[in-house]
Amino acid sequence: MNYAVTIGTFDGVHKGHQVILKKTLDYAEKHQLKPKAYIMKYPALHHFSNDFVGLIYPSYKREEILQSMGFETEVFELPDVINITHGEYLDFLLNNGMKCIVCGEDFTFGKGKKGDINFLLAERHKKDFIVEIINDIKTSETRISSTFIRRSIQNGRIEEANKLLGRNWTLEGPVYEDRHVGFKLGFPTANIDIRYKEKIIYPKFGVYLVYGGVKNSPYKYFGLMSVGMRPTFNLDIKEPKVEIYFLDYFGDLYNKVIEVEVLKFMREEMKFSSEKELISQMIKDEDNARKLLSQFQN
Numbered sequence: 394m395n396y397a398v399t400i401g402t403f404d405g406v407h408k409g410h411q412v413i414l415k416k417t418l419d420y421a422e423k424h425q426l427k428p429k430a431y432i433m434k435y436p437a438l439h440h441f442s443n444d445f446v447g448l449i450y451p452s453y454k455r456e457e458i459l460q461s462m463g464f465e466t467e468v469f470e471l472p473d474v475i476n477i478t479h480g481e482y483l484d485f486l487l488n489n490g491m492k493c494i495v496c497g498e499d500f501t502f503g504k505g506k507k508g509d510i511n512f513l514l515a516e517r518h519k520k521d522f523i524v525e526i527i528n529d530i531k532t533s534e535t536r537i538s539s540t541f542i543r544r545s546i547q548n549g550r551i552e553e554a555n556k557l558l559g560r561n562w563t564l565e566g567p568v569y570e571d572r573h574v575g576f577k578l579g580f581p582t583a584n585i586d587i588r589y590k591e592k593i594i595y596p597k598f599g600v601y602l603v604y605g606g607v608k609n610s611p612y613k614y615f616g617l618m619s620v621g622m623r624p625t626f627n628l629d630i631k632e633p634k635v636e637i638y639f640l641d642y643f644g645d646l647y648n649k650v651i652e653v654e655v656l657k658f659m660r661e662e663m664k665f666s667s668e669k670e671l672i673s674q675m676i677k678d679e680d681n682a683r684k685l686l687s688q689f690q691n
């Protein structure tokens with residue numbers, strides 16, 4: 394099989410990525426090649442420092458999106474390729490059918506990041522492949538990047554993130570059992586473990602309007618998602634909790650995998666002096682959410 398190839402972490406598969414991906418699809422179609430995306434599971438920072446805040450999407454979600462666009466996908470991890478020289482890396486791609494590579498102008502690859510677009514341009518005649526280079530994609534003032542979108546998510550700027558992603562950001566995970574206090578408060582919540590497979594970013598602590606349900610089920614509901622440490626209860630916990638109260642729903646969700654689109658940041662997490670105060674705020678949250686629904690129903 395002969396391929397038009399693109400390589401990257403593609404975290405978010407955001408609007409900048411989409412330009413490169415579209416170019417790869419167009420090129421593949423014109424030259425009767427199959428489009429192929431090599432996806433790096435984590436950005437390099439994850440392997441070299443503890444500062445990496447987390448992925449926008451797990452690699453399997455990026456695969457899902459890319460496959461729905463028509464790509465064949467292959468996921469690799471940096472430790473698998475870190476010691477491969479740029480020459481060996483290129484030969485690997487060519488031996489696997491690469492006839493064209495589409496990349497951004499800052500693309501680097503191979504041990505010590507020695508492979509770059511100059512290397513590709515120098516090799517293309519000898520080794521008979523095409524190099525297509527895409528210049529930086531900008532909105533009016535910012536370069537669209539996964540780092541920029543991660544910052545938007547961490548600061549609760551969900552609408553900004555959704556705009557740059559070109560779709561609503563989603564979170565997913567299996568539902569686990571906890572203290573059963575939710576039912577008692579009148580707000581049962583499905584706790585989802587968003588890091589069950591890969592290290593996903595936590596959004597700013599607070600309350601969000603979301604839309605979703607059991608993954609791949611046609612039944613979807615609006616809901617309120619709470620992210621944070623539940624300071625009202627002085628719990629001795631280290632990991633933030635992501636929990637969803639679905640509106641107009643009642644049923645057993647334990648162990649099911651839930652997926653929600655994150656639509657809007659509604660308020661910051663607060664510490665209340667009593668359960669009663671928390672409950673009256675949750676009632677207000679539900680009222681506020683219901684007032685917003687018409688904006689998101691189509």
Ligand SMILES: Cc1cc2nc3c(=O)[nH]c(=O)nc-3n(C[C@H](O)[C@H](O)[C@H](O)COP(=O)(O)O)c2cc1C
Pocket residue numbers: 571572573574575576578580582584600617618619622623624625626636637638661662663664665671675678
């Ligand atoms: C809409 C909503 C808003 C919430 N806001 C807060 C909050 O501001 N502060 C807080 O400590 N907990 C907040 N929570 C989390 C509740 O404390 C949590 O759902 C409750 O303790 C049940 O926990 P459990 O899953 O352990 O049963 C909120 C939950 C929901 C559903």
Ligand SMILES: Nc1ncnc2c1ncn2[C@@H]1O[C@H](COP(=O)(O)OP(=O)(O)O)[C@@H](O)[C@H]1O
Pocket residue numbers: 568569570571572573574575576577580581582583584637638639640641642643644645646647
């Ligand atoms: N509207 C709803 N939204 C979310 N979960 C619901 C809803 N109705 C029923 N449930 C069920 O209630 C469970 C949560 O109850 P809760 O008392 O908060 O317990 P836990 O502490 O285990 O999360 C969910 O996992 C789900 O199975």
